[in-house]
Amino acid sequence: MPTADKATKKGPSLSNSSILPPLDPQGKLQLYRQMLLIRRFEEKAAQAFQQAKIKGFCHLYIGQEAVAVGTISTLTAEDAVITAYRDHGHALARGMDANSCMAELFGKITGCSRGKGGSMHFFSAEKHFYGGHGIVGGQSALGIGLAFGQKYLNTGRVTICYLGDGAINQGAFHESLNIAALWKLPIIYVIENNGYAMGTSVSRSSAGDPLVKRADGYDMAGIIADGMDIDDVRAKTAEAVNLARTESLPTLMEIRTYRYRGHSMSDPGNYRTREEIEKYKKFDPILLYRTRLLDDKVTTDNALEAIDKEVTAEAQAAYDFADKSEEPAFETVYEDIFSPEDQIDEIPRRNLPL
Amino acid sequence: MQVITYREALNQALSEEMERDERVFLCGEEVAEYDGAYKVSQGLLKKFGPKRVIDTPISETGFTGLGIGAAMYGLRPVVEFMTWSFSLVCYDQIINNAAQVRYMSGGQFSVPIVFRGSSGGGLQVGATHSHTPENWYANVPALTVITPAFPDDAKGLLKSAIRSNNPVCFIENEKLYGYKDEVPEGEHLIPIGKGKIRRAGNDVTIISNSGSTHRALAAAKLLAEDNIDAEVIDLRTIKPLDFDLIAESVVKTNRVVIVEENKPYAGWGAQVTYEIQKLLFDHLDAPVNRITSLDVPQPYNGKLEQSVLPNEERIIAGVRETLA
Numbered sequence: 001m002p003t004a005d006k007a008t009k010k011g012p013s014l015s016n017s018s019i020l021p022p023l024d025p026q027g028k029l030q031l032y033r034q035m036l037l038i039r040r041f042e043e044k045a046a047q048a049f050q051q052a053k054i055k056g057f058c059h060l061y062i063g064q065e066a067v068a069v070g071t072i073s074t075l076t077a078e079d080a081v082i083t084a085y086r087d088h089g090h091a092l093a094r095g096m097d098a099n100s101c102m103a104e105l106f107g108k109i110t111g112c113s114r115g116k117g118g119s120m121h122f123f124s125a126e127k128h129f130y131g132g133h134g135i136v137g138g139q140s141a142l143g144i145g146l147a148f149g150q151k152y153l154n155t156g157r158v159t160i161c162y163l164g165d166g167a168i169n170q171g172a173f174h175e176s177l178n179i180a181a182l183w184k185l186p187i188i189y190v191i192e193n194n195g196y197a198m199g200t201s202v203s204r205s206s207a208g209d210p211l212v213k214r215a216d217g218y219d220m221a222g223i224i225a226d227g228m229d230i231d232d233v234r235a236k237t238a239e240a241v242n243l244a245r246t247e248s249l250p251t252l253m254e255i256r257t258y259r260y261r262g263h264s265m266s267d268p269g270n271y272r273t274r275e276e277i278e279k280y281k282k283f284d285p286i287l288l289y290r291t292r293l294l295d296d297k298v299t300t301d302n303a304l305e306a307i308d309k310e311v312t313a314e315a316q317a318a319y320d321f322a323d324k325s326e327e328p329a330f331e332t333v334y335e336d337i338f339s340p341e342d343q344i345d346e347i348p349r350r351n352l353p354l
Numbered sequence: 355m356q357v358i359t360y361r362e363a364l365n366q367a368l369s370e371e372m373e374r375d376e377r378v379f380l381c382g383e384e385v386a387e388y389d390g391a392y393k394v395s396q397g398l399l400k401k402f403g404p405k406r407v408i409d410t411p412i413s414e415t416g417f418t419g420l421g422i423g424a425a426m427y428g429l430r431p432v433v434e435f436m437t438w439s440f441s442l443v444c445y446d447q448i449i450n451n452a453a454q455v456r457y458m459s460g461g462q463f464s465v466p467i468v469f470r471g472s473s474g475g476g477l478q479v480g481a482t483h484s485h486t487p488e489n490w491y492a493n494v495p496a497l498t499v500i501t502p503a504f505p506d507d508a509k510g511l512l513k514s515a516i517r518s519n520n521p522v523c524f525i526e527n528e529k530l531y532g533y534k535d536e537v538p539e540g541e542h543l544i545p546i547g548k549g550k551i552r553r554a555g556n557d558v559t560i561i562s563n564s565g566s567t568h569r570a571l572a573a574a575k576l577l578a579e580d581n582i583d584a585e586v587i588d589l590r591t592i593k594p595l596d597f598d599l600i601a602e603s604v605v606k607t608n609r610v611v612i613v614e615e616n617k618p619y620a621g622w623g624a625q626v627t628y629e630i631q632k633l634l635f636d637h638l639d640a641p642v643n644r645i646t647s648l649d650v651p652q653p654y655n656g657k658l659e660q661s662v663l664p665n666e667e668r669i670i671a672g673v674r675e676t677l678a
Contacts, residue, residue: 080427114460123459130426131459135450141416142451145423152379152405152429172446175416182411336461337496343517347498347547349594354632 020074020238025298031073031230032293033307035065035286038089040308040315041098042261045088045105048319049265054105058119061089063260066285067192068093070225070233071160071255074241078155080146082130082139083162085120086192086259090162094129096122102318108325115328116336137163137170140189144176147185151248158186158244160237166197168211177252181218186244188237191254192227198263199271215252227257228283231292257285356539361531363505364394364470367512368432370540372402375430378516381408381417382434382471391436392472392531414443418469422451425467425521432516435471438525439485452521453496468515470524474565474615475652475663477528484652484659486615488563489622491523492593498522498546499592503567505535507590510544518546527565549596551603555585558673559603561626562613563589566664570613573669584673592622597629604630608639609676613664618646645672 023031042060049058061068068089072081083090091101096112104111105119112122113132122132130146133139143161150157167173168191180187191212197205208214215222221243225236233255240251258280262269293299334351341347358366372378384391386399386409399407410417414435421431435441441448452465475484492499498520502508508526515522552567553574562570567588574584585603589596604610610630612623627642645664653659 082423112460113458113462116460117458121458123455123462125459125462130423130463131455133451135446138419138446138450141419141447142423142426144416145420145425146427147423148420149424149427149429152424153427172415172419175411175413176419178411179413179416179420336457336459339456339461339464339466339519341517341519343519344514344543345545347518347520347545347594349547350597354629 019242020234028293028298029303029307031069032286032289032304033311034069034093035230035289036308037098037311037314038065038068038092039286040311041092041102041318042088044315044319045102046261046265048105053323054119055107056118057085058105058265059086059263060261060265061086061259063280063284064192064194064227064257065089066230066233066289067190067227067255067257070230071190071237074234074238075158075160078128079157080128080130080150080159082143082146082159083132084136084139084164084167085132085134086164087120087122087132091122091124091129091132094124094127096124096127096129098314098318099321102322103325106322106325107327108322109328109332110321110325114332114336137167137172139163140167140173140176143187143189144180144185147180147187148183150186156245158188158241160188160190162190162192164197165191165193165195165202165211166200166205168214169206177214177218177220180250181220184248185250186248187250188240188244189250189252191252192257193254194257194259196263196271199267201271210254212252212254221249221251223251223253225253225255227255228285228288230285230289355536357534358505358537359531360505360508360526360533361392361394363509363537364512364526365396365398366537367509367516368395368398369401371513371516372398372406377428377430378432379406379408379429380432380434381410381421383410383412383436385409385434390434392528394531395434414440415447418444418447419451421467422447422455422465425465426455426463430466430516432468432470435469437483437528438471438473438487439483441469441471441487448491448523449494453494457496464519465521466519468512468522468524470512470526472528472531473525474527474529475647475659476565478654478656478659480654481651486647488523488525488592489616489620492622496521497593499525500546500590501525501527501564501592502590503527503530503564503588505533506537506542507544507550509537510542511546511590514543514546525564529565530568544590547591547594547596549587549589549591549599551585551599552588553584553586555583555607557583557607558585558609558611558676559600559607560584560586560611560613560669560673561589561600562586563592563622564615566613566615569664569666569669573666573673576666576670577673582673582677595626595629597633600626600630601634604634605637608637610638610642611669611672611676612642612644613669614644614646615664616646618644618649621646640676643672643676645669
């Protein structure tokens with residue numbers, strides 16, 4: 001099981017005591033519900049992919065649910081979230097509607113990006129969800145832009161920018177960490193270390209262990225959390241969010257997690273063993289939280305079963321909604337390219353080729 | 355009317371737009387304390403302070419992505435590349451993020467940003483620092499590409515670009531920073547997507563942009579001594595193209611020479627040539643001629659470099675060939 005280590009030494013120190021107010025039973029069940037919704041949604045997406053209703057790439061989040069749900073649960077609704085291509089979980093955790101997410105996977109006009117983004121490019125301006133980005137590490141530079149905007153406009157808001165362990169070897173990531181630290185931007189970088197950069201294990205792709213040590217070079221706070229334990233994720237993230245919000249300082253988090261499914265639906269998975277996957281399933285974040293809720297007598301087996309039924313129905317409803325939704329009309333191919341002008345005359349555009 | 359340099363015209367545009375809208379900020383290498391590598395941002399730090407005129411580390415990907423993210427958040431960044439040649443380092447940010455985010459988000463996010471900086475050859479700075487990337491960016495849907503040749507356009511187009519709600523590649527020319535001309539004071543907006551006839555003529559239409567417009571005008575002057583009356587169109591905006599202006603001229607002259615500093619293969623002139631043959635075929639008395647840079651990397655040696663650029667001799671020869 002991945003272990004939660006102490007924060008690294010360099011950089012601003014993070015408080016040791018939890019700054020999160022305790023959750024009431026309702027709040028705890030809400031976390032459980034969100035994690036389970038993501039799982040059922042992803043299972044449904046996998047099924048739809050096998051039925052060829054979803055095409056192209058489809059990167060599933062199963063196994064990593066506690067990371068998105070735990071981290072986002074420490075934010076306000078106005079804080080900014082941006083992530084990479086494995087974005088379904090973050091979108092749902094941010095409160096985006098399962099119907100519009102599934103419809104996007106189906107490429108339908110009712111999708112959250114009108115069928116133009118697909119699996120890797122979910123967006124919601126309303127939910128302050130800035131995507132869904134397909135090029136590994138590229139979103140880390142956009143993240144400092146969001147945090148810069150938040151600071152420039154004195155919003156008091158913060159940004160969480162997610163990336164995978166593979167992305168930490170991209171130049172964009174290092175340039176962004178440097179600027180975030182230099183300019184004191186209110187951003188939390190979350191490395192979701194699921195052990196594999198696509199099919200290349202961390203030990204074969206990233207020098208230096210733990211990965212969070214990379215914060216040291218930039219005098220940035222660094223912190224490790226156990227991504228299979230949502231309470232640990234929440235406690236550690238809350239410290240980083242607090243540092244960003246109160247002192248406008250960035251943090252690098254390494255959250256150790258595991259994905260059960262392949263990198264994408266077309267992944268043969270020959271770089272790891274069946275046994276390894278089964279081992280991690282014993283530390284499943286949803287199972288772990290379920291056991292804790294029952295042990296702590298927060299709820300009952302029946303109540304948790306009812307939640308499962310609800311979210312299973314929600315995922316099915318999303319599937320049905322997506323399936324029944326219309327394809328985008330051809331005319332939409334020329335829409336959403338340019339924003340209308342309001343400070344200068346409209347620029348005369350032409351649809352090429354002639 | 356004030357007579358100022360291309361550099362000063364750009365500076366005025368920046369200063370006026372920053373004064374007008376607090377969401378506008380400038381970032382890039384050496385833009386603040388150094389006053390700009392080419393002094394385009396001279397005095398802006400003093401005037402607007404370090405919150406809005408920001409020196410960046412040498413991290414094109416980082417600060418370009420920052421600008422795009424800030425634009426998505428509602429600011430109106432001006433990102434300076436010391437030279438557009440360095441934009442190759444952040445091609446991904448410009449193309450995959452600035453130019454695709456609106457489309458990929460189904461129209462939810464706007465990216466009101468200006469990328470600007472110097473470009474072009476002729477200063478013996480070698481192959482890595484002499485690019486003219488307008489055709490590279492013009493190939494990307496959703497990008498607007500502007501290449502001013504004169505100080506008045508530099509000012510008026512930069513002001514329009516900053517007010518646009520869309521990502522604009524504003525490609526200046528290093529050799530023109532010291533060029534002086536009349537520029538209106540205060541509010542002066544040039545519409546994006548409109549070319550301009552810089553010399554009227556009847557015998558041949560020369561279509562050019564940026565530094566090449568000056569070469570074309572110089573060649574036209576020499577041709578006039580030989581009673582060849584060339585019309586010179588400065589496109590100003592490469593994309594979208596002002597085809598109406600081109601058509602008006604070609605219908606009159608029936609002969610076209612394109613002068614561009616792009617390398618020949620898929621330079622912007624290839625697109626213009628395609629459109630002319632497609633839409634004005636019956637009006638042509640000769641094949642469209644293109645005078646481009648030679649299809650070689652930029653050499654350091656001064657004489658060699660001049661021979662690589664679309665120089666006056668090659669333009670004149672091209673015009674004579676078209677008229678023959």
